[in-house]
Amino acid sequence: MVFEAFFANALLAGSCIAIASGLLGWFVVLRGQVFAGDALSHVAFTGALAAAAVGLGLRAGLFAATVLVALVIAALGARSRADDVSIGIVFVWVLGLGVFFLDRFNSSGGGSSATIAARTLFGSLFGLTAGEARLAALIAAGTALALLAVGRPLLFTSIDAPLAAASGAPVRALGFAFLILLGIVAAEATQAVGALLLLGLLAAPAGAAHRLTANPYRGMALAAGIALLAMWGGLALSYWVAALAPGAAVILVAAGIYALTMVV
Amino acid sequence: MNAHFTLDLAADVRELLAYPFMVNALQAAGIAAVMAAVTGWFMVLRRETFAGHTLSMMSFPGAAAAALAGLPLAAGYFAFCAGGALVVAGTGVAGTGSRPASGRGAEAQRAAAIGTVGAGALAIGFVLLSVYGGVLENLESLLFGSIFGVTRGEVLTLAIVAVCTLACLAVLGRPLLFASVDGMLAGASGVPVGAVSTAFLVLLGLAVAATAQITGILLVFALLVAPAAIARELTPRIALGLTLSVVFGLTVAWLGLALSYFTNYSAGFFTTSAAVALFALARAARRLGVVR
Numbered sequence: 001m002v003f004e005a006f007f008a009n010a011l012l013a014g015s016c017i018a019i020a021s022g023l024l025g026w027f028v029v030l031r032g033q034v035f036a037g038d039a040l041s042h043v044a045f046t047g048a049l050a051a052a053a054v055g056l057g058l059r060a061g062l063f064a065a066t067v068l069v070a071l072v073i074a075a076l077g078a079r080s081r082a083d084d085v086s087i088g089i090v091f092v093w094v095l096g097l098g099v100f101f102l103d104r105f106n107s108s109g110g111g112s113s114a115t116i117a118a119r120t121l122f123g124s125l126f127g128l129t130a131g132e133a134r135l136a137a138l139i140a141a142g143t144a145l146a147l148l149a150v151g152r153p154l155l156f157t158s159i160d161a162p163l164a165a166a167s168g169a170p171v172r173a174l175g176f177a178f179l180i181l182l183g184i185v186a187a188e189a190t191q192a193v194g195a196l197l198l199l200g201l202l203a204a205p206a207g208a209a210h211r212l213t214a215n216p217y218r219g220m221a222l223a224a225g226i227a228l229l230a231m232w233g234g235l236a237l238s239y240w241v242a243a244l245a246p247g248a249a250v251i252l253v254a255a256g257i258y259a260l261t262m263v264v
Numbered sequence: 265m266n267a268h269f270t271l272d273l274a275a276d277v278r279e280l281l282a283y284p285f286m287v288n289a290l291q292a293a294g295i296a297a298v299m300a301a302v303t304g305w306f307m308v309l310r311r312e313t314f315a316g317h318t319l320s321m322m323s324f325p326g327a328a329a330a331a332l333a334g335l336p337l338a339a340g341y342f343a344f345c346a347g348g349a350l351v352v353a354g355t356g357v358a359g360t361g362s363r364p365a366s367g368r369g370a371e372a373q374r375a376a377a378i379g380t381v382g383a384g385a386l387a388i389g390f391v392l393l394s395v396y397g398g399v400l401e402n403l404e405s406l407l408f409g410s411i412f413g414v415t416r417g418e419v420l421t422l423a424i425v426a427v428c429t430l431a432c433l434a435v436l437g438r439p440l441l442f443a444s445v446d447g448m449l450a451g452a453s454g455v456p457v458g459a460v461s462t463a464f465l466v467l468l469g470l471a472v473a474a475t476a477q478i479t480g481i482l483l484v485f486a487l488l489v490a491p492a493a494i495a496r497e498l499t500p501r502i503a504l505g506l507t508l509s510v511v512f513g514l515t516v517a518w519l520g521l522a523l524s525y526f527t528n529y530s531a532g533f534f535t536t537s538a539a540v541a542l543f544a545l546a547r548a549a550r551r552l553g554v555v556r
Contacts, residue, residue: 034375035314038382042482084313085496088489089543091317095482096536103529196321197390200383207376243394248387255384258377 007239009133010125010246014231016140017192018201018250020185022227023144025206026220027178031158035084036073036179037202039091040186043069045121045195046098047187053104062187069094070183074176123194123247125235136188143184144224154178155216193247200251201227208261230254280522285412292414292422293517293531296475297487299426301513302433303471304492305506306464310444313489314375315352318382319469320484322348323476325389332396338421341473344385349469351381353462411478411521411531418477425474429467440464441502483532487513490539497546498555512542 028037043065051061069090076086128136147154157164157171165171189198205226209219234250241249270276280286307316322344330340355377433440442450443457451457475484491513495505520535549555 029372029376032372032375034372034379035317038314038317038379084311085308085489085493088313088317088485089493089540092486092490092536093540096486096533096540098482099530099536100533103533196386197383199379200387203376203379204383207373207380210373210376244391245394248390248394251383251387252391255380255387258380262377 005130006126006128007235009128009130010235011232013128013133013136013140014125014192014235014246014250015228016137016144017185017189018205018227018231019224020140020144020147021189021198021201022205022209022224023147023220024182024185025202025227026209026223027147027154027158028182028202029206029210030155031178033179033182034199034203035087037182037186038199039073039087039094040066040070040183041190041195041198041202042091042098043094043183044186044190044198046094046101048190048195049098049101049105053101059187059191062190063184066183066187066190067180068183070179070186071176074179121194121196123190123192123197123245125192125246125250126238128191132191136191139184139188143181143188147178147181150174150177151220193250197247197251200254201230204251204254204258205230208258211261212264226257227254230257276522276526280525285414286521286525288414288416288419289411289521290518292419292478293411293521294514295419295422295426296478297491297513297517298510299429299471300475300484300487301491301495301509302430302506303468304488304513305495305509306433306440306444307468307488308492308496309441310461310464312465312468315378315465316468316472316488317485318352318378318385319345319348319465319472320476320481320488321382322385322469323473323481323484325385325392326473328389328392328396332392338473338477341477342470345469345473345476346466347469348381348385349465350462352378353465355381410480414478422474422478425470429471429474432463432467436460436463436467480532483535486532486536486539487517490516490536490543494539494543494546497543497550512539516542 025037028034044062047061047063047065048058049061050065051058072090073087076090153164153169154174154177156167157169157174161171185202186198189201193201206223208226209223212222213219230253231250233253234248235246237253238244238246238249280290304316307313323341326340326342326344327337328340329344330337333340355374439450439455439460440463442453443455443460447457472484472488475487479487491509491511494512495508498508499505516535516538519538520531520533523529523534524531546555
């Protein structure tokens, strides 16, 4: 092994999460659901705190919460696209519940809530065990494959929903499926870059790709590639600069790449 | 603290007002609620909810940078939120380059840019915080506020900011409304739409910065979006909508504080729950055709 074990774990999990986030992010930007993605990333925070408050595993809480809220957002937008006010209201309540669970957790005296909060908000990529890293990689790879499997019809419904519906594409079902996949990736990426920074991994590489090309397949590949580049760059940076947490470093690199595409 | 909730509501209110810290909290929450409700109403009208949320996130690197530089936290909040507003306003202008300036594609592009700005700012905040060295125990109060620790001075600062923001909004009100409802027509009749939009975002940033110091970064959004959303469900009219927004804002803010006083849970939970419940009622009323 060339790398130390913790770095190899981070690299494995991080790479798979980056590719999945890049691919999903491309659709998120295309479908105009950046705000929904933002809401889901905050849901991850509440989910983790809820799991901590009732003594469940973080992972279970994360996945349960993000997929559940993804379904709620999909249902709100079932008739039309969910408007940003509805998402905002869901968002507000999710944050309120997060505070509630933080209180519960504090009063139950189950350890330092600040640690859990910081870990959930900003991720802990270097803290993954080999087993966790493999699981994260598997889930991320599975999500990316599932997305590619529905890629063509999803692309069609994202670009022209009425036409897609008229030609028999299951627009609603695809909308639900996409948000569920997004929920899964949100939960997964929270463990890598944290709930607050997750949006950067979804929006920045995809936004850059959309700026650079209008071709869907090139765009998707570019988004995944930029996300991967940001992940590797960020990991390397935080490995050399101890003060830099990996999650923050990854997002800074991603935002930097996005800023470059604004200049070009 | 021996807080007892009784069925005698007048006695409950007397008990709430018996402590100076509680009076400060109620005043601060009230001022913040009014300011947030008015700016939030315009924000919802202009569909800039996401931008508003991103601006509230700017408080985090602001606070961290101020702590690092040894400045008062308020300075960091205001500087970063106003600066962030200019950057967010810039994303609207940048869209006019090689890409289409209007339509859904441009809007999605802009959302991606705003999201990137927000996440980048948070990452910078986190880096600054770790350079500053382990103040993570303050993270919770930074994110969720410490409303019961508000001082007289902070109430005064908040009041001054609120008066200035509301006065600017009153001056800006007519062209802002025009530009928000029909930007093309407003532009054609000589309203400087771009400047008005930027000015509004800066005002929004100032309001958010002032509110975030009281309610915490994550919950500004509750006072900003919920009362306005409830009011917009109930009426499309301007004066009535703004009034309702303020009334709902004060209701949920004070209700949250009172419930928090009589229980062991944070005000944020009760405020958001009350807001969501009211929104659900308002939407149901609208669907059933009771209002609008």
